[in-house]
Amino acid sequence: MQTIKAAVCHSFGAPLSIEDVQLAAPDGRAVEVELEACAICHSDISYVDGIWGGTLPAVYGHEAAGRISATGPDARNIAVGDRVIVTLIRSCGTCASCSAGRPTACVSPPGPSPLSTSEGSALVQAMYCGAFAEKVVVDQSQVAPIPDGIASDVASLLSCGVITGIGAVVNAAQLKAGQDVVVIGAGGVGLNAIQGARIAGARRIVAIDMTEDKLDVAMDFGATDGILASDEAPWEKLRQAIGRGADAVFVTVGAIPAYDSAPRYLAPGGRVIMVGMPADGAMSAYEPGAFASVGQGMVGSKMGDAVLARDIPWLTDMYLQGRLKLDELVSKRWPLEQINEAIADTKSGTARRNVIVF
Numbered sequence: 001m002q003t004i005k006a007a008v009c010h011s012f013g014a015p016l017s018i019e020d021v022q023l024a025a026p027d028g029r030a031v032e033v034e035l036e037a038c039a040i041c042h043s044d045i046s047y048v049d050g051i052w053g054g055t056l057p058a059v060y061g062h063e064a065a066g067r068i069s070a071t072g073p074d075a076r077n078i079a080v081g082d083r084v085i086v087t088l089i090r091s092c093g094t095c096a097s098c099s100a101g102r103p104t105a106c107v108s109p110p111g112p113s114p115l116s117t118s119e120g121s122a123l124v125q126a127m128y129c130g131a132f133a134e135k136v137v138v139d140q141s142q143v144a145p146i147p148d149g150i151a152s153d154v155a156s157l158l159s160c161g162v163i164t165g166i167g168a169v170v171n172a173a174q175l176k177a178g179q180d181v182v183v184i185g186a187g188g189v190g191l192n193a194i195q196g197a198r199i200a201g202a203r204r205i206v207a208i209d210m211t212e213d214k215l216d217v218a219m220d221f222g223a224t225d226g227i228l229a230s231d232e233a234p235w236e237k238l239r240q241a242i243g244r245g246a247d248a249v250f251v252t253v254g255a256i257p258a259y260d261s262a263p264r265y266l267a268p269g270g271r272v273i274m275v276g277m278p279a280d281g282a283m284s285a286y287e288p289g290a291f292a293s294v295g296q297g298m299v300g301s302k303m304g305d306a307v308l309a310r311d312i313p314w315l316t317d318m319y320l321q322g323r324l325k326l327d328e329l330v331s332k333r334w335p336l337e338q339i340n341e342a343i344a345d346t347k348s349g350t351a352r353r354n355v356i357v358f
Contacts, residue, residue: 001025006059006133007339010122012050014338016132021059021123023133025070027230029140031078032070036152038348038356039063040133040339041160042114043277046254047126048343051279058124058250059115061131061356062088063160065116065152068143075140083152084143084313087159088127089303095151103141104303110139132339134358144312150319152354153333154326160303160327161353163311165192165252167304168275169200171311182238182246182265184229185253186214188329189275189355191221193250193266197327198222199318206240208234208265217352221325235264245270252276260274264282268294275301295346297332333357 004023026032037330044060046052064086068078078084091103092109098106113125114137130136146155165188171173181197183190186209197205198221206225207218215226225241227234244254245267251258254276262272263286278284291297304311318324331351334342342354 001309003103003159004134005336006130007061007336008059010046010057011193012048012056015350016048016343017340018337021133022118023115023135023137026066026072026075026114026137027076028072029076030072030114030137031068031075031140031143032036032137033064033066033084033143034069034135035064035066035086035133035358036133037065037156037358039159039161040342040354040356042254043127043348044132046277051261052277053280054126055124057117058126059130059133060126060346061141062086062127062129063138063156064129064131065146065159069135078140078143078145078225080340083146083148085145085146086129086131086136086138087142087303088321089142089188089275089306089308089309090128093141101307103307104305105309110125110273131151132336132356134336141308145184146309146312146316147320150316153330153357156355157329157353158312158315159338160190161329162192162315163304163306164275164301165189165304166196166199166315167211167311168250168273168301169193169196171305172299172301173250173271173273175200175202175248178203180199180204180242180244180267182206182208182249184208184216184225184249184251184258184262185276186223187217187252189267190250190252191218191329191352193275194221194223195216196223199323206238206242206246221329228315235261238265247271248273250275256282256284263290263296266296268296270296272298273301274298321341329353329356
């Protein structure tokens with residue numbers, strides 16, 4: 001066991017506590033990563049606020065980057081000193097989902113948490129990561145190497161927000177060049193869905209958001225049009241702007257009104273891609289006959305259906321070529337000791353991604 005500093009959640013909705021915790025050494029195929037950066041995702045905030053329940057005390061954080069500082073005896077093709085991102089995508093490699101090439105749906109249960117309190121009592125490693133901490137011990141499947149040309153604070157965004165948004169477009173929707181896209185929500189994930197649509201060759205990319213400022217930012221990331229969600233019948237304004245409905249509508253926020261309205265933007269044969277995560281128990285209603293009569297559909301996308309070994313090399317190379325915006329996604333950098341201020345700033349809705357740097 002070694003002692004590290006971490007931001008611990010003891011009570012839902014309360015500020016996180018910076019304290020010493022114990023971290024076990026990696027065993028089996030686990031690896032230890034000394035973190036250099038961890039971005040704050042809205043999923044972390046939802047868990048901290050108790051929206052999705054869970055067991056406490058816990059260490060959240062799952063969008064991180066750093067260097068391998070130790071390896072378990074069964075870890076392969078990775079060495080101390082390697083630069084990596086850390087994700088929540090934990091895959092056994094042998095279950096039905098992993099064998100079908102869908103590691104984000106792995107059903108293999110995780111092992112015990114490597115974390116414990118300074119007194120030795122149980123401490124949950126949330127989302128298999130617990131990355132609001134100086135170090136993590138995770139399964140080898142949860143890391144992916146990154147080149148030296150990308151800084152850790154920027155690379156951390158690849159661990160969730162980037163692969164979730166871009167992956168929803170290229171993996172879940174399998175968008176084709178020339179198709180039309182609507183992205184509901186121009187936050188961190190939404191901006192990456194917009195980037196993904198641009199990279200995939202979409203004809204028109206329409207951003208939907210509540211504020212003009214976010215629509216302006218969406219244009220910088222590749223949106224061709226912007227519509228305020230607060231406008232009367234914004235789906236009609238979509239048709240006026242591009243002449244038709246969308247082939248794919250990406251809901252990147254967890255707001256039920258966004259889910260309720262999403263099918264209205266669709267063209268015949270189009271699909272709603274469900275990315276944002278509403279609170280537990282939240283419900284949305286649809287008329288199934290409307291989907292059946294024109295061949296529309298809905299599909300969920302977890303973590304962009306990413307395959308790390310395939311997608312991270314591609315995305316890092318796109319960044320190094322200047323074809324993928326990452327630096328522009330970082331709003332501000334914060335020390336771990338100011339994580340509560342960083343969370344408050346993220347909740348304000350103005351930040352794209354706040355990043356904790358170690």
